[in-house]
Amino acid sequence: MPARSLLAAVALLAAVFLAAPAAIASPNDLTIVSRDESLQRAMQSAYVQPFTAVTELPVQQQVWEGGIDALRTQAKSPSNDWTLLLVDPDELATGCGEGLFEKLDWSTIGGKDHYMPQAVSDCGLGAVIANLVLAWDRDKFPVTPSWSDFWDVAKYPGKRGLRKGVRGNLEIALLADGVAPGDVYKTLASSDGVDRAFRKLDQLKPYIVWWGLDAEAAHILASGDVLMTSAPSGQIATSGLAEHRNFGLQFAGSLYEVQSWAIMKGSPALRSAQQFLYFTGLPAIEVRLLHASGDSGLAKGVNDGLAPELLAMAPGNPANLSGALRSDAGFWHDNLGKLRQRFDGWLQH
Structure with missing residues (x-):
């Protein structure tokens, strides 16, 4: 199946799942917080635009510089509007241990078997493999x-x-x-x-x-x-x-390290966050991020069918990971x- 047709078919499949109404959240509450402006721009084109096109759910984006102290402060703020947050391994482990993040219901986001083992933890879903070369x-x-x-x-x-x-x-x-x-x-x-x-x-x-x-x-x-x-x-x-x-x-x-999505504890947009994670975990959607940023996602099958020049630069390519x-x-x-x-x-x- 041509790549464009495959993407359309997968997007249609996602639309069926995502058509279910949000149980708790107002769509306007979904705020995604990434690590830097360049990644934010890549995610806007690779993830946010197709997600909103399929679901008609608006998404706000912010950037944070990282750090567990900043995370603790944000979690205590009465004006905390963060929903999905991109965190490094230390922030994920500490935040999960301190109860700052929701424990993930994997049945709502594709299941653990849908992802590489490095992507799976109690509070985090692997979002990108960040590689220093x-x-x-x-x-x-x-x-x-x-x-x-x-x-x-x-x-x-x-x-x-x-x-x-x-x-x-x-x-x-x-x-x-x-x-x-x-x-x-x-x-x-x-x-x-x-x-x-x-x-x-x-x-x-x-x-x-x-x-x-x-x-x-x-x-x-x-x-x-x-x-x-x-x-x-x-x-x-x-x-x-x-x-x-x-x-x-x-x-x-x-x-390399795996940066993960985490959902802020008590976010009213929990259902919308789950929808976003399900959608962006589809291999045909994840590959859009590789095109936009050069960063690899962690869904199984994301490397299947890649052109050789794209596979060679993919951090998640098993051949590249084997020497890392x-x-x-x-x-x-x-x-x-x-x-x-x-x-x-x-x-x-």
Whole structure:
């Protein structure tokens, strides 16, 4: 069946399910809160527009910067209008444990078997696989680099881009130093392992161009300010397509985490949120997000039938995941504070 016909058929199927009236919510109460403006724009075109076209339910979108303290404050606010919230693994675990999120009724959103195992938890439905990769411009650097090459400024002269923060950079430094992916967090569990990661960062420090927002990573690569950079895979993929640039993505040794949808506890728009999750979990709908943002959803079958060039850039492609390291949310929950303090001090010297 052609892709357009398939999408129409799936949308029709969704419409049958979504035609059921909301049991509790006013449609105007459905507010979706995502992580950044670029993802918000992608979700607007990939998810919100087709959802409202099928259901005639209006959706409001907001952006938040993340953080459990911000989540707690919002949950206590008498004017809290958040319904669906995109959260990282630590926010999901903490918020679920503190009762800030609804426990999901999986029967209303397609069932657990509809999704990859990484997508399923008590309070969260996996929304996107966010992957931090090594990115480079193939026209300027024709080989496929590793993190070891990233550190080798003698062999491959030029600046390097890294996200300005401790999380992710310690893992990358250890991978560049020869630590096997499966041993990265075992190594970081000791003070000697942390020292090893910082010593490796010392070697590269004079050559680093720091970036903060996702778009900055694509900018410093496109401008030639850096030869290579760590970067969100989706940002580089979509920037490359939009600007007709020959950017490469190295998924071997990349770091990924699953960002999940969570429903705010007590939201009057619970039924509308369930409808939205059911609709956007359909593979033919989820693939729209890959086209719009370069980010993968977690419904089973979302990679089926993708064109080879699209499959190659999909973070959820099993071939790409097989060489990636999943960020350890538990480790960072326990250690982020002290390691961030050390990293900030390291930056100043």
